[in-house]
Every structure is written in structure tokens, then in C-alpha cells.
Amino acid sequence: MKISTLQCLVATPAQAEAACAGGVRWVQLRIKNASPEAWEQAARATLLVCRRYGAVLIINDNPALARAIGADGVHLGKTDMAPAEARQLLGPDFIIGGTANTFADIEQLTAAGANYIGLGPFRFTTTKQNLSPILGLAGYQALLAQVRAAGLTVPIVGIGGIALADVPALLATGLHGVAVSGAITHAADPVAAATLFVNHVQALPTSI
Template sequence: MKISNLHYITTTAAAAELACRGGVRWVQLRVKNLPAAEWRQRALDAQAVCRHHGATLILNDNPALAREIGADGVHLGKQDMPPAEARALLGPGFLIGGTANTFADIEGLVAAGVDYVGLGPFRFTTTKEKLSPILGLASYTEILGQCRAAGFTVPIIGIGGVGLADVPALRATGLHGVAVSGAIGGAADPRAAARLFVGELIANQVVETI
């Protein structure tokens, strides 16, 4: 399955619906500290939205639930289940993404066979707890250069406080795409914001080296 160049991270199906109406075709449902039954219902609701719009649904840190409902995959943070363990649980038919903050992190994720890497944070963001050190554009450039030198082909997604105006410079580093949350979900018109991101990413297509 092709990895989208625009990942939308949200906590609700309602927000996913608005983003998908604006052209988003990859939704990561990030739910923390909720009872299992409520987590499952949110996942089912988001799955219904994604199926209606032909979008990919990724569950954050819940391989067992992804397998149970038939989601498209999971995204695993650095403190979550190891990707190799998730792959053993899920099998080859599910997408597995992992979080990285350094080139060494990416090396480990590539060795574990992830399908994509979320590299960040680009800048400070309030949508994630226990934030890793801020990277900024210079670190993205350095790390993506190391990835090219190592021959890595895994798609790498920039994440963490990414705004619309950041897309051209981030794509120029060799990133496959970006992941956003507040820049779409917190906009006055999330559907319009999603359309702008989709258009900006199309306008800034680059030769994929990562």
C-alpha cells in the first residue's frame, strides 16, 4: 500500500470526516488514556469514515485493536510495542510505522522492517506529550542526507508543529511528506485547510530519494 504524503492525526471520527472531505486520505487515530471499549468505538467510527472516503486508517499504539477491527495498520512510538513484535502479531498485511528523532532511531526502524518513519518533532507542539528534542530544518537536512548515504528507501514523514508554509522547505530536504494535526483540526475551516495542504504537497512534488 502506498504511503501518503499527508498524514492527518486526530482523536475523533468527526474531525477525520472534515479532513477527508478536504482530500486527506491517511488518518492516524491517536487515543490515549481511554477505556478499551471507548477506544474501540472511536476506532470503529473512524474506520467507517475512512472506508467511505477511501482513506487509510492507522491506529496509534494499539496493534491488538488494529488486528481485531481490520484497520490498515499501526503507528508505534518509541515507548510502544517494538515494531518486530507488532509485525509478529499482525503479519505482513498491516502497515507499521515508527517514530524517530535521530538517524540511529531510523536505522533501528529500518532493520525492524517498518513501512514508514515519522521523524520529528520539527518544532514545539502541544499535541504530543513527552516531546523529543526539536529537530528544525537543519537536522532534517542532515538526517535525510545520512539516510540517502545509507541507501534507505523507507518513506520518512516530517511531524511536529508543521504548518502549511513549512511544506516547501521540508519537502526539499527529501522528506516523503508531512504529518499534521492542529494545522488542519484546529483551523476555522478544517476542510479548506486540508485542501490547502493537499494542493501544497502536489505543488512541491520532488523526485523521491527517501
Template sequence: MQISNLHYITTSPEQAERACLGGVRWVQLRVKNTPYLEWKQLALDTQAICRRHGATFILNDNPQLALEIGADGVHLGKEDMPPTEARTLLGPEFIIGGTANTFVDIEGLVAAGVDYIGLGPFRFTTTKEKLSPILGLAGYETLLAQHRAAGFPTPVIGIGGITLADVAPLLAAGLHGVAVSGGITAAADPSVAARQFINSLAAPVSAL
């Protein structure tokens, strides 16, 4: 299973469309405190855009809805359904990602068999209500060194207020890729911003 090195996190199909036009091929829909039918419609509309662009569609928090609509996968936060339960519900083909903030979190997610780990936050971000302790670059370097030393193969994606200038040092620290929301959504031209992230992630990485 190929895990993209750019995960775009969005709250709307319109945003997903602009990002996909810029080349994004991995979209996670993250909505909170939304009535079920509205959530389902947003998910279906965003999924339709992803399918039109050949992008992977990940639904945040809601394995049952992901199964119902046939999403490609689900991303689970620390307070969501445990990954092992989600795997039982969704089966072996579904992509399951999990959120981590510590090495203990990473160990648990690897043991649970997730397909990728979202590690963060890198810095303060307003897109998350209950923010775990900020990691910063030094935090990533420490945790990714532990990840490597343990021989874990699970790809790790950085998340939390990541900008274009952060990509090179984060990749050099050992991340597989980054998850971006505001860096694309809030840009003057989201499609152009998406292409800039894609190009930066494709650049050769210099070791620290």
C-alpha cells in the same frame, strides 16, 4: 505499498470526516489514556469514515486493537510494542509506522522493516506529552542526508507543529511528506485547510 504524503492525525471521527471531505486519504487516530471500550468505539467510528472516503486508517499505539478491528495499520511510538513484535502479531500486509528522532532510531526502524518513519518533532507541539528534542529544518536536512547516504528506501514523514508554510522547505530537505494535526483541525475550515496542504504537497519541489 503507497505511503501518502499527507498524514492527518486526529482524536475524533468528526475531525476525520472534515479532513476527508477536504481530500485527506490517510488518517491516524491518536488517543491516550482512554478506556478500552471507548478507544475501540472511536476507532471503529473513525475507520468507518475512512472506508467511506477510501482513506487508509492507522491506529496509534495499539497493535492488538488494530488487529481486532481490521485497521489498515498501526503507528508505534518509541515506548510502544517493538515493530518486529507488531509484525509477528499483525502479519506482512499490515502497515506499520514507527517514530524516530535520531539516525540511530531510523536505522533501528529500517532494520525492523517498518513501512514508513515518522521523524520529529519539527517544532514544539502540544499534541505530544513526552516530546523528543526539537529537530528544526537543519535537523531534518542532516538526518535525511544520512538516510539517503545509507541507501534506505523507507519513506520519512515529518511531524510536529508543521504549518502550510513549512511544507515546501521540508519537501526540499528530502521528506516524503508531512503529518499534520492542528494545522487542519484548528483551522477555521478544516476541509479547506486539508485541500491547501494537499495542493502544497503536490507542487514541484525546488532543491535547496
């Protein structure tokens, strides 16, 4: 299972459209404080966008919805359903990602069979409430060194307030890739911003 080196977190089908038009091929839909009906409607519309572009769709926090609409996978936060429980619900072919802030989190998610891990936050971000302690570049360097020493091979993606200029240094720590949100979705030209990220990540020798 190939995990993308560039993931984009979106809140609407329109944001997914812009990201995919710019070349992003891994979309995570994260919707907060919406009714179940509105969430499903947005998820189904976003799935149509992703299918049109050949992009992967991951639903944030909602395994049941991911299964119901035929999404590619689910991303689970630290207070969401346990990955092992989600695997039971979704079966072996769904992508399951999880959020980590510490090495213990990484070990637990790896043991639970997560397909990838979102590690962060890199810096402060307004897109997430109840933010875990900020890691910064030094935090990633220390944690990725522990991961290598432990022989863990699960793909780990940096998350949380990442800008274009951060990408080379972050991937140099050993991260598999990065997940971005506001740097694309809040840009004056989201399609152009997505294209910049895609080209930047693909040009780096550490990208997979």
C-alpha cells in the same frame, strides 16, 4: 505499498470526517487517556469514515485494536510495542510505522521492517507529551543526508507542529511527506485547511 505524502493525525471521528472531506486519504487515529471501550468505539467509527472516503486508517499505539477492527496499520511510538513484535501479531500485510528522532532510530526501524517512519518533531507541539528534542529544518537536512549516504530507502515523513508554510522547505530536504494535526483539526474551517494542504503537497515537484 504506497505511503501518502500527506497524513493527518486525528483524535475523533469528526476530525477524520473533516480531513477526508478536504481530500486527506491517510488518517492516523491517536487517542490518549481513554478507556479501552471508548477507544474501540472511536476507532470503529473512524474506520467507517475512512472506508467511505477510500482513506487509509492507521491506529496509534495499539496493534491489538488495529487488528481487531480491521484497520490498515499501526503507528508505534518509541515506548510502544517493538515493530518486530507488532509484525508477528499483525502479519505481513499490515502497515507498520514508527517514530524516530535520531539516525540510530531510523536505522533500527528500517532493520525491523517498518513501512514508513515519522521523523520529528519539527517544532514544539502540544499534541504530544514527553516531546523528543526538536529537530528544526537543519536537523532534517542533516538526518536525511545521513539516510541517503547509508542507502536507506524507507519513506520518512516529517512530524510535529508543521504548518502549511513549512511544507516546501521540509519536502526539499528529501522527506517523503508530512504529517499534520492541529494545522487541520484546530483550524476554523478544517475541511478548507485540509484542502489547502492537499493542493499544496500535490503541487510540489518533490511529492510522490
